[in-house]
Amino acid sequence: MNKNMGAVDRWIRIILGIIFVLWGIFIATGVWAGALFTLGAIMIVTSLIGTCPLYMPFGISTKKK
Template identity: 45%
Template sequence: MTTNMGSTDRIIRMVAGIALVLLAVFGPAGSAWNWIGWIGLVPIVTALIGWCPAYKILGIKTCKSA
């Protein structure tokens, strides 16, 4: 796996993922956000590893070329 995400992309994913997880944890009880918010783990993991499988499939690369 080679990195296909730039630093700006990774920061945006991390912030969005954390916001979704916080919504799941602290959001209104019994709402759909409780389970939807856990989807926020996906952008957090992809931001941490710097590789997005969807980008690979679509041929997108947001990191600077070496």
Template identity: 45%
Template sequence: MKRNMGNADRMIRLIIAAMIVILYFTDFLTGTWSIILLVLAGVFVTTSAIGFCPLYAPLGINTCSIAKSTK
């Protein structure tokens, strides 16, 4: 998997995931939606950690600023 997420994109995802977790543990989020959002937060943390977003690949999005090699 080639990286397709830049640092800014990764940080935004981590901030959103942290906000979801904080809202969950302060009992602001409850019910089924809270579980769905926790799963989404997990996906955000995972994709941020590996630097690859599976949805970006078919859409042709690349926010990674690493220069592409010319071969």
């Protein structure tokens, strides 16, 4: 997979991902807890690998050339 995420995009996703995971664990309940945890985990993983699968079909890249 080609990397299509820039540094700023990756840092924003890591920060929001951590917030969502913690929110899902400690604050939210029921379905919302699972949804927030899953969304946060996906954001963290995509930022760590530097590739967003949703960007690919649209040809989006936040990475500087």
